[in-house]
Amino acid sequence: MNDKKIHDRLEIFNVKQTSIGLIIGIIFVHIIFTTVMNLIMFKNGYFGPIIKMLNGWVNATLAANFIGILFEVVIILIIIGRLSPRDLGIKREKLLSGFLGTLLFWLIINIFLFLIAMLTNIKLKFNNEIVSNPNMVFGTLFGQLFGNALLEEIVFRGFLFVQIYLLLTKIKKEKVRILGSVLLSQFIFAIIHIPNRIYSGLVGVEYFFDFIQLVIIGIILSYIYFATRNIFFVIGIHSLINYQPMLWNSNFSKILILICFLILPFILILMKRKKELSQSTTHI
Template sequence: MSRTTGSNMLDHHPLRGRELPDVRWGLVAAVLAWVMTVMLFANNWYVPGHIDRPLFNATGGFLSVTLQIGLPATLVVLAMIRFGGGLSLTNFGFTKAAFVRGMQLAATMWILLNVWAIYRSLSEGQPIAVAELWRNRPAEALGILSGQFLGNAFFEETVFRGFLLAQFYAAIRTTSGRDDSFTVFKTVIIVGVLFMLEHVPNRIMKGDQGSELLGELFGIYLAGLLWSWMYVRTGNLFFTITAHALHNYPTLLMDVPGGDRAAKVPASLLAIFIAWMWPVLFRSASGLPKLATASAGTPQEE
C-alpha cells in the first residue's frame, strides 16, 4: 500500500490515531445492561404478547415491531452516552459527513440490488414485477425496511460498533500503550463475543437448542466480525448500519426469484466490495477527531 493510500486509510479509521474518550466502565456496564433488558423485554413479553399489534395495525404495518423497539432503545443509548456519560457522539461515529455518505450509499446499494433482481428475473425467464409486499402492503414493506435502518441495525451498530468498539479500544490501547492493528484485532474479538451473547435470548425464544443454537450463534459471531471490519475499514458507522440492514431484510421493490432471502448474499457481497474499495472510492477525511500529536508519549503506531 502506498504512503498516500495508507494515510488516507487512517483518515477514515474510527479507532487508530483517534482521540478517544477515557473509558467509562460504569457507562459501558449500563449500556450492556440496557441492551440485555431490551432483548429480554422484547423476546419474553413484547413480541410474544403481541403488544406491537395496535400500533402496527393503526399505521398499516409501518410501525413494525422492530421499529417500535429498536428506535426508542437506540435513542436511550444515545442519551446515556451524551447526557449520562457526558461524551460527544462524534467520538462514536455520529458525524454529519458520515451520515450523508452513509445514506447516499444506502440508496445506491438498494437501487443496485433492485437492478440485480430485474436481471435475475430475466435470466430465469421470470416476468419483471413489483414485489407482492410493495404492491399490496406498501406501508408494511416500508416499515420492514425502516425497522432495520432506524431500528434493529441502527440499535446494534450504535451499541457494538459505534460505542463499545471505541470504548474497549481505548481501554486496550491505554493498557498496552499500542495504537496498532493487533489492538484493533483484540477489540473486535471481544466486542464480537458481546454481540453474539446479545442474541441468545432471541434464539432461545425461537426454540433453538443444542448444536442448532451453537450454529446460529457462531453465524452471528462471524457476522459481527464482518460488520466490525467494515466499520474499521471505512470509519463510517452509517455504512455499517446499511450493510447490516440490507443483509437482514433487503425488502426489494422488485420481485426476485427466491424472494428477498435470495438478495441477502448479493447485499453482503456488495457491502464487502464497497468497504474494500473505500480508500479508492472516498478520499476525504471522516471528520473524526485525531490525536493531537505523535510524540514519544503517545501510543505506538504500527
C-alpha cells in the same frame, strides 16, 4: 506512513474515552432490554395496539428499539456517560454519503436479480407489496433503519468496538489491538442475541451455528465501519441484511444480499489499496 494517513485511518477511534463501568453497564442494560422486549413484550403482543393504531407504519421492532435508543443511547451514553453523538460515530456530514451508499448497494442487488433472471429465463414479477401494502413494507424497513439496526450499530460498532479498542492500551501492535477489540465486541454482540433466538424458536445446535453467523456478520460490519468511517452506511447495510424490500419478487434476494455483503469488504480493501497506490504515485 504520514500523520494524515494515520489520522484518517484511525478517525473512528478519535473520540472521548469512557470508563469500563459504563462499558459493562451498557452491556448489562442491553441484555435486560433484549430479554424483556423479546420474551415479554413481543411474546405477549404488547405492541399490538400501537401497530394497529398506526396501521403498520410503526411496527413492534421500531417501537421497542425506540425505547432502547432513548434509554441506552440518549440517557445512558449521552446524558450519564457524557458522550457526544460524534463520540458514537453519529456525524451529520456522513449522513448523505451513508444514504447514497446504501441506495447504491440496494440498486446493485436489484440489477443483479434482473440479470440473473435474464440469464436463467426466470420471469420476474414486480413486488406488488410495495404498492398494495406500503405501510407494511416501509414499516418493516423503518423498523430496521430507525430501530433495530440503528440501535445495534450505535451500541456495538459506534460505542463498544471503539471503546474496547481504547481500553486495550497494553496491546502495542495496532492491528492486534483492532482485531482484539473487534472479536471481543462482536462476541458480545452475538451473545446478546440469545433472547431473540429463544423468541424465534431456535433449538439445540441451531444456537451454535447462529452464534457463529452473528460473530461473522458483526466482524464484517465492524470492518465496513472501520474502512468507511460511516456508521450511517453500516446501518443501511445492516438493515438490508435483516429485511430485503426488493423491486422484484425473488427467492434469491436474501442470498444475493448475503453474497454481496460478504464481497463488500474485499471491494473496500481494493478501493483502499487503489487510493493508496494513487497517492504514492502522485508523491513520486
